[in-house]
Amino acid sequence: LQRRHLKAPCAHTAEVVAGGNNVNMVIPVGGVLQEARIRQGVATPLYLDSHTTEVVANDDAEAKKSVWLKRRIVVLQDAVDLGEIVPIHVPESNMVADIFTKYLKLVVWQRHIAYLLNDSTRAVADVKW
Numbered sequence: 001l002q003r004r005h006l007k008a009p010c011a012h013t014a015e016v017v018a019g020g021n022n023v024n025m026v027i028p029v030g031g032v033l034q035e036a037r038i039r040q041g042v043a044t045p046l047y048l049d050s051h052t053t054e055v056v057a058n059d060d061a062e063a064k065k066s067v068w069l070k071r072r073i074v075v076l077q078d079a080v081d082l083g084e085i086v087p088i089h090v091p092e093s094n095m096v097a098d099i100f101t102k103y104l105k106l107v108v109w110q111r112h113i114a115y116l117l118n119d120s121t122r123a124v125a126d127v128k129w
Helices: 011-035 053-060 067-081 096-100 106-116
Strands: 044-048 087-088
Touching: 011 044, 011 053, 011 067, 011 087, 044 053, 053 067, 053 087, 067 087, 096 106
Parallel strands: 044 087
Antiparallel strands: none
């Protein structure tokens, strides 16, 4: 996330900015594929770990923050409206990248490590795969 501000006022703002930056990386790749006559025919999935970012990308009525943040949300909404992306929320139980960014419950951490290492012997029995 190259252009994230040094200090975001809240986690939601940081996630929306990161989502917009990711959209700006996805669209040119789709254009290059289209020029090479390799078009997906469907929108590119954009996986998000923030449920609120997925919600504001899909629904204009959900954005009730500052004008600055609204401008950042419009980037996501335009990409959805133009069929470039489909925002998909990935829950914590499946977000393997979380082990590098935040503290997790032991059972969730063990599940992510088992998945990351492709080690089914470390799998925790009471966690749904």
